[in-house]
Amino acid sequence: MALLQIAEPDLSGNPHQHNIAIGIDLGTTNSLVATVRSGEATVLVNHDGCKLIPSIVNYGKETQIGSQAATLRSTDPSNTIVSVKRFMGRSFADLDTTIRYPYKFVNSSGLIQIDTAQGVKNPVEVSADILRYLRNMAVEALGEEPTGVVITVPAYFDDAQRQATRQAGELAGLNVLRLLNEPTAAAIAYGLDSKNEGTFLVYDLGGGTLDVSILSLTKGVFEVLAVGGDTHLGGDDFDHRLSCYIMEKAGLSQLNDEDSAILLINAKKIKEQLSQSEKASFSVVLSTKRLVNFVITRTEYENLVRHLVQKTLLPVKKALRDAKLDKDQIDEVIMVGGSTRMLLVRQMVGELFGREPLTSINPDEVVAIGASIQADVLVGNKKDDWLLLDVTPLSLGVETMGGLVEKIIPRNSTLPIARAQDFTTYKDGQTAMTVHVVQGERELVKDCRSLAKFTLRGIPQMVAGQARIRITYQIDADGLLSVSAKEMMTGVTSSIEVKPSFGLSDEQIGAMLQESISNANHDMQVRLYQEAVVDAQALIDSVEKALYLDADLLTEEELSQINNAIMKLKITLAKAPDDYAQLTNKIKQQTDDLNQISSNFANRRMDKAIHHALSGRDINEVADKI
Amino acid sequence: MAIRATESAAARVQAFLTKRGKGIGLRLGVKTSGCSGLAYKLEFVDTINQDDQTFESNGIKIFVDAKSLQYLDGTVLDYVKEGVQEGFKFTNPNTKDECGCGESFTV
DSSP: OOOBOOBOTTOOOOTTOOOOEEEEEEOSSEEEEEEEETTEEEEOOOTTSOSOEEOEEEESSSEEETHHHHHTTTTSGGGEEEOGGGGTTOBGGGSOTTSOOSSEEEEETTEEEEEETTEEEOHHHHHHHHHHHHHHHHHHHHSSOOSEEEEEEOTTOOHHHHHHHHHHHHHTTOOEEEEEEHHHHHHHHTTGGGGOEEEEEEEEEOSSOEEEEEEEEETTEEEEEEEEEETTOSHHHHHHHHHHHHHHHHTOOSOOHHHHHHHHHHHHHHHHHTTTOSEEEEEEEOTTSOEEEEEEEHHHHHHHHHHHHHHHHHHHHHHHHHTTOOGGGOOEEEEESGGGGSHHHHHHHHHHHTSOOBOSSOTTTHHHHHHHHHHHHHTTOOSSOOOOBOBOSSOEEEEETTTEEEEEEOTTOBSSEEEEEEEOOOSTTOOOEEEEEEESSOSBGGGSEEEEEEEEOOOOOOOTTOOOEEEEEEEOTTSOEEEEEEEOTTSOOOOOOBOSSTTOOHHHHHHHHHHHHHTHHHHHHHHHHHHHHHHHHHHHHHHHHHHHHHGGGSOHHHHHHHHHHHHHHHHHHHSOOSSHHHHHHHHHHHHHHHHHHTHHHHHHHHHHHHHHHHTTOOHHHHHHHO | OOOEEOHHHHHHHHHHHHHHTOOSEEEEEEESOSTTSEEEEEEEESSOOTTEEEEEETTEEEEEEHHHHHHHTTOEEEEEEETTEEEEEEEOTTOSEEOTTSSEEEO
16 A cells, blocks of 8 residues: 655545655765655665665666675776766866776767776766666655655756766666756755845765855745865865874874775774764774774864865855955854765864854755755746746857857846847848857867857858847757757747757767867867958958059059958968968968058048048038048 | 544544644545545644534544534544554444455445
8 A cells, every 4th residue: 555645735646646746956975866745855775774775776787786896996996987967068188187986987989987897987877877766765755756866966067077977867767857956956855045134154974075155045946156165175084184083093004995994994984983982992903914993083084184175265266256246244044965974064063154064954864855846846846936936057159250259148047048149240232151169268269168169150141240040049948058049130030949959969969069068169260261361361351452442552563562462361271271270360361462462552532432422512512521 | 413533543643733833633535536435634723614423532623614524423443553564444333345455435
């Protein structure tokens, strides 16, 4: 018999049609799944009674996920994928080469893939396996397939990373209602969204990463004011520090891998104990038969790691500076992540802000709980038509002449949003226009991330600057983007849509990413080259037209000089580009030369035109005109 | 005529109501739908309806409308944990047949 949950008044579903909503915190180190049962958000457990599922997948003989996979980490490192979140939506070129990974990476047209005993896996597939495990946990705990799911992502995730996360959800057979920023989820879990106004700082110290976010809540809408952090600073660093200290104290040097692991595990245990008690100890026998007895007080430990906590405060201060806020302007500080259980962390963060941080919700669970509360609302289990809005993490723009970015949707715009802007042609008779969609805060296209590129064709032939092309950017509530371009002047419409994520195949996303990242530099050079070519061609056109009309104004020597310059430039233009930059410079140089040589000619033509206009007129008449 | 909640069910309902911050009790009812004809309904109560009958059991108020009561008389509501699942369970003496999952029934 299925077990029932209490519904809101008049919102009981039909039998077998429960609106089951789950929230998933897909973490770098651990993942969790939560749901709202009888109005209360709870984190679900697996068969072993565990809530925290290690985000680890082993592709050995069988696919193992979670703690089973974690045990294989030391024996089968090359097939055991940890922290796959770091690779989501990243290109091969983004790989941090300073870290030694145990994997066989495959560069699949610019994207990261990992060769395992079960074949080549991409980060989306690995994440999908973790999500599938969480989904199965939910099905077992709730007796039914979830109707919809909200997955959390870091506030700093860009479009490609968000799309990869959404794709992983879909690959796992989940109906992804929305991706939610992790700090926003934490704020929801604490019910801060009901306050309607406020500025909150979320300090998220996990096992391996620190994320700091400043959120502002206005009229029930969360905005991310600033993000910061350290991608390689977390609880693990505290364990390492303590483990080194233990070695020092015990007079140990050069441990083998097994013994290092033993010490590290015990260091972690002691760290956790010291959050509860004043003193902790352990004794183990190493593989060398060496007995290690170790006792440490909380004060001793805190003095040992104080500098690490100090280090975590730097990104906090930086985020405040970025948001142009004083620490007194922060209404609440929310603690997220298991490492914020450390009393010293709470104390030092509290001291910085002069207030007690919020810690009442389990810091490991707070993000998943917030996600489940939002999911519950989205599937319609709550009557209040409370709909949380989110904001764009980065600006979205379009490439304009000269490789500059024109921002269409500025960052921190609330979603959903649609913005349009009109553009025009720059050449007579231009019938096509390339729309290049980019994401980022920088002014140059080459410094931003390329998302998509498409061409609008069928623009009627007009003089440059006359056509009106309306480019519309639309982002739905999930933070996903569609772009369209429409020729407005003549009523002739031809528009194209770009859906960068939804329903896109891996290959398509791959091609998009590859194009954006690996060719960015090349694209830019080509663009500069083309711009130079267009400028040169325009100049040749106008000089030739002038020669045809007014060659009699020139001496024979001048005429041949101009003709020579034109010829030289034409030869250069006809060259197949090999080194774009070099050729671009040459074209620019010769265009300048032609400009200079013909400037006298242009002046004389101007004089002639004026003379022509004034001849035979009365001086007073002319004066009137002037 | 009586409807009862076990101690564990009552404690849960009380906790959920406190957490929710409003509501005066629990509504039990039946809906005429589902694969076996009738289905259980379990909702929080914010307002009392005219035809509601009220029962007190282990400190919580249970509301049942007159029509539903004839199908639910004698029902015991329990809160149970079965493996990783947990939730409310109806033990209804009027039930003749249940669908496989127990969510709908005939009388």
